Amino acid sequence: MIWTIYKKELIDSLRDRKTIMLSILIPMLFSLGMVFFYEAFFFNDSPEKYTVAVENTMDDETYTWFSQLDSLTVSKVTDPIQTVKDGEATIALYAEVDFLDKIEQGGSPTIDIYVDQFSQKGEQATSTLNTHLNTFKEAVQQKRYENFNLDAEVFEPFQFSINSISESEEDASSFLLSILAPLIIVMSIITAGIPTSNDIFAGEKERNTMEALLMTPVKGTSILFGKWLTVSTLSTFSGILATVMFVVTTKFFTEGLTNVIPDDKVVSFIGVMSIGVLAFGSLVSSIMMMLSLLANTVKEAGNYTSPLSILWMIPFLLLMGVSVNELTTTHFLIPFFNIFALIKQLIFGVYSIESIGMVVGSSILVIAILFLLGSFMFKKDRWVLGKGA
Known part of the structure; x- marks a missing residue:
């Protein structure tokens, strides 16, 4: 039954071309455009007069x-x-x-x-x-x-000099990509899931179709899991697609950024990043699911999820000035912070199984807690059927 609900919700979401255009393609094209803009800005050989x-x-x-x-x-x-x-x-x-x-x-x-x-x-x-x-x-x-x-x-009683410990000429490019990659990938994950998550529970309440769904012999946990799986699929797919497009763009369509990810690390980068995207996409989908359960209309759900598209900038800004050598266990255990820490590690060529494990483990723990809370709410008519229940 979970597969049936998942398949139905996913097909309904993919039928809406506006959802695909507004939540996946346009943000991705906009984000990739930022790569070309920043490369032209930072690697402009002609000095300004x-x-x-x-x-x-x-x-x-x-x-x-x-x-x-x-x-x-x-x-x-x-x-x-x-x-x-x-x-x-x-x-x-x-x-x-x-x-x-x-x-x-x-x-x-x-x-x-x-x-x-x-x-x-x-x-x-x-x-x-x-x-x-x-x-x-x-x-x-x-x-x-x-x-x-x-x-x-x-x-001149004494002299001093300030030197960089960086050994690679690509460090400046790596720093630039460590800023661009989180913007592109994380934004793609969040924006892809918002339209579907807003409609998946709040939309059902607004159209008064949730009650008919509950009258079927399907268990409430199966409905909950199937709908969550739909949002997670869209968010994860968008994040992985953004990762692939990001790598392709930097490798084949830029000059100053092309060597940041070595050719022999491309598959590893995409593979490890996909694991991080899956963990973060599932986590974000759980949060969106909870917010949609709280809302009674799609508009209200939009009001709840709109701050989510801004709050993710907080860990991004806080970690922007943190060196990859300064990242600690705490950065990989705190949800939302861990995806940015993982991306920074990968951009600078650090592939740590411990870091990946902490990102996945902490995300699974939070998802489990949110699912328990969601299951409890799903048993209450007040949250499942809306105000009129």
Whole structure:
């Protein structure tokens, strides 16, 4: 009987083309589009040009020097600050009169830079200009040390350097994928199950067909399990499909991300990720089933499940800045956190049987608890038949 209910619900769900389009295909295409967008954004070889507005009175020698700096386009204007406010320049620069001449004569002329603190582009332009000026400043200091026969090391009591422990050139790409993969896969799992889960109990109540279903000789637990299995199938299928599409897209349609998942690890990545998707999809389906049981109409069920599409961002944001080496047992035991931790491990090439076991085990435990609660609720007419019961 479970198979009969499962088959009926699954066929009904797949007949609705809107469900397939809105809950599976469109979110997946949108998510995969993010891969191309982020790759183009982070791996853009052509540096962006920033416009620097300077005063008309700037001497030609200083103007020529600034104009030769990489990534900067210098423009003489009457009012540099107003030019930035009008959006015609990124930053405004005021250099002291005869800036370079005063440096040659041993002086210490000033430069004032003005930028919109709320502009990310302005911050990037300021950082670029700051790098150029610091390089020039160090060169001038070194020259003055030599002119006065001074040892530069005397003025530097100690030196320090900051180095990355990363050994692979693909680490930056791995970090980017560790952000994109959870967004794509988890969002696909959740969005795929919401329409069916909202209709599977709340819809039956609203159409007054649940009572007829209960009059059949089918046990309540079989109905519950069959309907849950339907939502789980859709969520899991969507998650696995998103995983496969994610791997195919990064391997064959990108340049900067293609080597993150080695060719000999593609099958292992998809296989292990499918196990995680199955565990997480089943867990999410259990939660959706409970919310649908609580609702009396499809609209009400939508109100209950809509926060679910936002709350999953909390573990995503909290784990974004956590290194794969900093992941602990707790991360793999807490539902919702564990799927993000697992994805991060796999992206960085860590395949741990213990981690997979903890993800699956903790998910099964929560699913069992929710099923016991769902079975109890299913025996009460108040939850199965709605308010009118």
